[in-house]
Amino acid sequence: MTPLLSVQGITKRYGHHIGCADVSFDLYPGEVMGIVGESGSGKSTLLNCLAGHMTPDAGQVVFDTRADGPRDTVTMSEPARRMLGRTDWAFVHQNARDGLRMGVSAGGNVGERLMAVGARNYGDIRAQATDWLGRVEIDATRVDDRPTTFSGGMQQRLQIARNLVTGPRLVFMDEPTGGLDVSVQARLLDLLRGLVRDMGLSAIIVTHDLAVVRLLADRLMVMKSGHVVEAGLTDQVLDDPQHAYSQLLVSSVLQV
Amino acid sequence: MIDLNNVSKTFTLHNQGSAVIEVLNDVSLSVAAGECVALTGASGAGKSTLMRMIYGNYMAQAGEIRIGDVDLVQAEPREIIAVRREVLGYVSQFLRVVPRVQTLDVVAEPMRAVGVSADAAQARAQALLSQLNIPERLWTLSPTTFSGGEQQRVNIARGFAHAYPAMLLDEPTASLDATNREVVLTLIEEAKARGAAIIGIFHDEAARARVCDREIDVSRFTPGMAA
Numbered sequence: 025m026t027p028l029l030s031v032q033g034i035t036k037r038y039g040h041h042i043g044c045a046d047v048s049f050d051l052y053p054g055e056v057m058g059i060v061g062e063s064g065s066g067k068s069t070l071l072n073c074l075a076g077h078m079t080p081d082a083g084q085v086v087f088d089t090r091a092d093g094p095r096d097t098v099t100m101s102e103p104a105r106r107m108l109g110r111t112d113w114a115f116v117h118q119n120a121r122d123g124l125r126m127g128v129s130a131g132g133n134v135g136e137r138l139m140a141v142g143a144r145n146y147g148d149i150r151a152q153a154t155d156w157l158g159r160v161e162i163d164a165t166r167v168d169d170r171p172t173t174f175s176g177g178m179q180q181r182l183q184i185a186r187n188l189v190t191g192p193r194l195v196f197m198d199e200p201t202g203g204l205d206v207s208v209q210a211r212l213l214d215l216l217r218g219l220v221r222d223m224g225l226s227a228i229i230v231t232h233d234l235a236v237v238r239l240l241a242d243r244l245m246v247m248k249s250g251h252v253v254e255a256g257l258t259d260q261v262l263d264d265p266q267h268a269y270s271q272l273l274v275s276s277v278l279q280v
Numbered sequence: 281m282i283d284l285n286n287v288s289k290t291f292t293l294h295n296q297g298s299a300v301i302e303v304l305n306d307v308s309l310s311v312a313a314g315e316c317v318a319l320t321g322a323s324g325a326g327k328s329t330l331m332r333m334i335y336g337n338y339m340a341q342a343g344e345i346r347i348g349d350v351d352l353v354q355a356e357p358r359e360i361i362a363v364r365r366e367v368l369g370y371v372s373q374f375l376r377v378v379p380r381v382q383t384l385d386v387v388a389e390p391m392r393a394v395g396v397s398a399d400a401a402q403a404r405a406q407a408l409l410s411q412l413n414i415p416e417r418l419w420t421l422s423p424t425t426f427s428g429g430e431q432q433r434v435n436i437a438r439g440f441a442h443a444y445p446a447m448l449l450d451e452p453t454a455s456l457d458a459t460n461r462e463v464v465l466t467l468i469e470e471a472k473a474r475g476a477a478i479i480g481i482f483h484d485e486a487a488r489a490r491v492c493d494r495e496i497d498v499s500r501f502t503p504g505m506a507a
Contacts, residue, residue, distance in 0.1 A: 052358055055358060210379040210380055213379075214378050214379070214380050214381060215377060221393075242358070242361050243357045243358075256339075256357055257337075257357040257360055257361070258337070260336060260337055260339060263332070263337050264291075264332075264337065264339050265290075266339065269292070270295030270297060271293065271294050272294075272295050275295065
């Protein structure tokens with residue numbers, strides 16, 4: 025099987041400071057990978073390099089495109105990369121406001137992504153937008169309301185609907201449950217798990233919440249100071265961590 | 281079906297003075313299809329550790345752990361996930377689920393994962409839940425609020441939902457009343473009859489005597505505990 029995403033030696037420096045160093049992994053279709061580590065460990069830098077928001081100083085991010093097979097997205101032309109960002113890729117920001125257009129209605133936010141890939145029939149766009157609001161459990165009567173009138177959890181769900189409406193194959197998520205209260209988190213996790221299973225999505229999830237990765241991720245990478253210190257099956261890394269830092273991370277979780 | 285060759289396990293506690301604890305040394309065992317083997321030994325002998333290693337949850341330092349034709353010690357995460365989805369079932373002592381998911385879906389999920397249709401999976405889930413005496417009014421609720429015994433039975437229903445060729449059972453009859461214990465033992469006997477290779481930990485001696493074909497004393501693999 026061809027990996028959906030094959031990452032080789034991704035390195036990003038901020039001057040003398042290391043963002044992330046020499047990260048390599050393969051992600052296969054349908055796999056969900058978690059990246060954990062303390063803040064400043066380089067996990068968001070890595071995610072941004074993978075998603076094309078930042079240019080790495082070295083390394084390759086080879087994505088198995090629908091049309092042309094495996095292509096290095098780092099050296100790809102900007103328009104081609106942007107096209108991927110609208111079609112096969114989705115990016116869920118930690119802060120929903122970064123991923124939504126706050127001055128546009130909820131339906132418009134979802135419809136905009138459809139229009140970006142060529143949808144033109146107003147009725148179809150509105151019907152699909154309404155369908156997706158339902159899937160993320162936003163009441164259809166709110167379709168014409170702006171996200172500014174939504175709660176934080178609703179905004180996050182709207183952002184997910186906007187991202188998934190075009191049927192992407194790879195979703196990047198940066199702390200998707202960060203800043204939400206626990207009951208909303210549980211609902212969002214349940215939703216994400218169902219969507220990942222039903223749509224056969226692959227996903228890379230950056231988080232500092234070990235409970236989130238245990239529920240969502242098949243595989244886990246632990247980062248510290250820009251380096252991957254341990255990687256493996258999620259429950260193996262969490263239950264039998266091998267590296268000193270992973271052991272510290274796992275043993276530091278408060279029991280409820 | 282399940283074959284272990286010269287498997288060893290140590291825990292290195294980096295943050296506690298780098299203490300190295302040798303837990304299991306040179307374990308070799310093999311369980312054939314249709315056979316049920318009990319792991320025995322005193323508390324702390326490493327029964328659960330061994331079970332978790334066979335599930336790929338704990339890493340082995342040496343040796344090979346073969347489930348069918350896959351060596352879990354060398355396998356990639358996605359290969360282990362595929363083995364767990366299709367070949368190797370595990371009934372742990374504790375139910376761990378996503379909050380809010382209804383009991384029927386919790387039980388049906390392993391079948392959905394191997395491509396059983398939603399209707400067939402629901403039907404099988406309903407049959408198992410009623411066999412294990414979970415009242416129908418609880419089926420649409422999340423099991424997170426259930427009693428210990430109910431959660432254990434949901435866990436068993438989930439574990440037996442898909443006909444895994446190999447199964448690991450960690451105290452499947454603990455915290456069950458006589459009726460439900462009987463149901464679980466019947467499920468184990470049925471699994472054996474269809475050819476599943478089973479490894480179990482049973483503190484319930486009568487249960488062990490009834491379903492297990494032989495016993496393996498784990499303490500003979502435990503450094504410093506061998507007698």
